[in-house]
Amino acid sequence: xxxxxxxxxxxxxxxxxxxxxxxxxxxxxxxxxxxxxxxxxxxxxxxxxxxxxxxxxxxxxxxxxxxxxxxxxxxxxxxxxxxxxxxxxxxxxxxxxxxxxxxxxxxxxxxxxxxxxxxxxxxxxxxxxxxxxxxxxxxxxxxxxxxxxxxxxxxxxxxxxxxxxxxxxxxxxxxxxxxxxxxxxxxxxxxxxxxxxxxxxxxxxxxxxxxxxxxxxxxxxxxxxxxxxxxxxxxxxxxxxxx
Numbered sequence: 001x002x003x004x005x006x007x008x009x010x011x012x013x014x015x016x017x018x019x020x021x022x023x024x025x026x027x028x029x030x031x032x033x034x035x036x037x038x039x040x041x042x043x044x045x046x047x048x049x050x051x052x053x054x055x056x057x058x059x060x061x062x063x064x065x066x067x068x069x070x071x072x073x074x075x076x077x078x079x080x081x082x083x084x085x086x087x088x089x090x091x092x093x094x095x096x097x098x099x100x101x102x103x104x105x106x107x108x109x110x111x112x113x114x115x116x117x118x119x120x121x122x123x124x125x126x127x128x129x130x131x132x133x134x135x136x137x138x139x140x141x142x143x144x145x146x147x148x149x150x151x152x153x154x155x156x157x158x159x160x161x162x163x164x165x166x167x168x169x170x171x172x173x174x175x176x177x178x179x180x181x182x183x184x185x186x187x188x189x190x191x192x193x194x195x196x197x198x199x200x201x202x203x204x205x206x207x208x209x210x211x212x213x214x215x216x217x218x219x220x221x222x223x224x225x226x227x228x229x230x231x232x233x234x235x236x237x238x239x240x241x242x243x
Contacts, residue, residue, distance in 0.1 A: 041146060042149060044130065045130070045149050045154075046153055048154075048162065049154045049158060052073050052162075052165070053129050053165075053166060056166050056174075057131065057132050058128060058133050058168075059071065059166070059174055062168075062171075062172055063172075066171070068172070069172040069174055070173045070174065070181075070182060071174040071175050072181075073165050074165060074177035074187075074189075076157060078189045079161075079164060079176055079188045079189065079191075080189055080196060081242070082191060082193045082196040082229065083164060083199065084164065084238075084241055085196075085232060085233055085238050085242075086196040086197045086229045087167075087200045087203070088121065088160070088229075088237075088238065089200070089226075089227075089228030089231070090200035090203060090228070091120075091121055091124070091200070091203060092122075093232060094237065095120065095121050095122075095156065095241075096238065096240035096241070098120060099148065099151050100147040100151040101120060101123070102120050120147075121160065122150055122151055124167070124204070125150060125159055125163045126146045127139070128166050130142075130146055131143060156240040160241050165177075167204075168206050169203070170182060170183070170206050170210070176188045176199065179199055179211070180195070180199070183199065183210075183211040184211075184212065193226055193229070194222065197222040197223070197225040197229065198211035198212075198214055198218070198222045200225050201221040201225055202218070
């Protein structure tokens with residue numbers, strides 16, 4: 001009887017050891033997989049710091065839905081300087097002051113119960129360039145993890161350049177070059193201050209707004225953006241991408 005008990009105990013001990021070994025192996029494999037994916041994402045982010053994104057996940061989905069989109073890359077020097085200032089004034093006035101997240105805007109949005117309004121240009125670039133659209137917690141978590149990597153490895157000018165080139169300005173119209181041609185029949189380098197403000201005013205809901213046929217509300221928003229663009233240029237909040 002004692003021998004049977006010892007044999008049973010040995011079997012249970014061996015089974016427990018195998019189970020611990022399996023768990024450790026599984027955890028090591030999972031950790032390697034996580035590190036591999038994280039490394040691939042970091043390399044992807046680093047690549048886009050010097051390589052222009054040929055497309056984005058959202059752009060590809062819209063291309064399939066609409067049977068084509070309009071998109072043409074415009075280098076920084078081929079974009080009228082009024083456009084970056086207008087975009088920053090419209091979407092992220094403290095763009096030069098934060099590290100990817102505007103904590104003051106986040107606290108204000110939470111206090112006011114707003115559903116949006118705290119997302120920075122850096123966060124929008126991360127979402128548009130690397131992720132998908134939607135309100136899932138997974139996407140928001142990935143956005144929170146990738147945005148600091150973008151901020152650490154890209155210049156502010158590069159972040160803004162990519163933003164202006166992949167943002168949607170009308171249904172199926174992506175990037176400031178295609179938008180300038182679509183709405184005003186001019187290249188992005190020839191945009192006036194008013195035109196740039198109207199383009200910035202349609203963000204981030206271009207499906208409901210038109211820069212060429214602005215509503216009264218959009219005209220007021222564009223005027224406010226022009227004032228804001230002048231303000232950030234004057235007080236130095238445009239220095240990180242203009243110097």
